[in-house]
Amino acid sequence: MEICVIGAGYVGLVTAVCVSDFGHNVRCLDIDEERIEALLRGEVPFYEPGLAELMKKNIDKNRFLFTTDVDLAVKGAEVVFIGVGTPMNPEDGTVNLDYVIQAAKDIAPHLSPKAVVVDKSTVPVGTARMVKSILLESGVPESVEVVSNPEFLREGSAVGDFLHPDRVVIGSDRVEAAEILKRAYHPLVENGIDFLVTSPEAAELIKYASNAFLAVKLTFINEIALLADAIGIDALEVAKGIGLDKRIGKKYLRPGPGFGGSCLPKDTHGLLHIANTYDCRMNVVETAIEVNDNIPAILAGRISTALGGLQGKKIGLLGLAFKGNTDDVRYSPAIEIAKELVKGGAMVTAFDPEATKLAKRVLGDSISYANSPEEALTGADAGVIATEWVEFGEIDPSDIREWMAGDLLADFRNIFSPKAIVSAGLRFIGMGRQG
């Protein structure tokens, strides 16, 4: 099939690479010229394990075209995926649909009459119909179908998630359009992946409801961890006991510094606003957001208490990305913890294997940046683990003790066992675990 993908970000590029691996010819369009230039040099413009290799494999098979030319990208394509950003409007938490609207206007003059336009971006209920109206107003024939096909991949394991999804959701009023999309995804059909065909509106809500559920589950275990800390017991034991109940499940029950990233924060807010449009209130989700927003300050407060105040203290921060295996710092709890520590008067030096460049854009020179965990921790009064990079867990806690001037290690990702930290002569504070 001839396929076009609009937007070469985490979702767009992964979609483009994976569907080309399914055997289709793919043209991938972005308005960001630098991004397209990097892709034309064979470079992936962000950190995503396994993506560069799969991209190279399919470029070598001549199945790929990267371009900023919308006509070249869209002309003759049977399926046009829209994978542009839908960020949160910072002033009111609503979903910014400007990029989706612009993309619809951009592609309209170049669409073939039988094309299926696929909303892959996370968009509020009603957006597929809105995109269809934009196309119709732009003179696109009625035969062009707009389908909602939300994406559930996670950064850090995006390629595997795309190739082995739990389910594929297709929101479409017309069976034919859903069938064309199934052809685009043929290996997933052959592998017996569940395809759920719904109305466009249900598909749009499924995405927000899924992310809100995950955010609530994470926040629930974080509140249990705060309670476990107050009682003085191990929240991981509690999480295990809860997760073994199959009705609940083990996943998303790891206590930590709160949910972040490009999806859960904006999508929980997005759901509140969708509900608001229909005069409904999502009290559970509203509370999860509030609890989550408070966690970085609670954790910085714990460090402050253990150090007898933050003013003038040197703190080595390991991790800036919102989770391990990604360079994404959007709504990262690590960034929020850094801000809280700086607000309290601490001098923070941070190390992240991949996210420093993007973190600098947010934190600027309010903190210093190191090139290794050792450099970040040398001479520090306290060390803080804020992102669960595997390599942090490979550090010997006795090295940390040697590097630091002080003896406090805050492991908010539960990378180490508290026993290992205490045995190395360090004081431990964590999230749901006792030293």
Ligand SMILES: NC(=O)c1ccc[n+]([C@@H]2O[C@H](COP(=O)([O-])OP(=O)(O)OC[C@H]3O[C@@H](n4cnc5c(N)ncnc54)[C@H](O)[C@@H]3O)[C@@H](O)[C@H]2O)c1
């Ligand atoms: N990142 C994730 O883990 C993830 C997972 C599931 C769903 N989503 C959703 O997917 C969508 C995209 O997210 P992302 O993280 O990939 O965004 P991103 O910011 O990484 O990428 C968006 C890309 O779209 C490009 N773009 C914007 N307008 C364009 C236009 N008119 N034509 C061509 N290119 C254009 C931008 O230049 C950018 O490269 C969002 O709605 C997001 O909520 C993201």
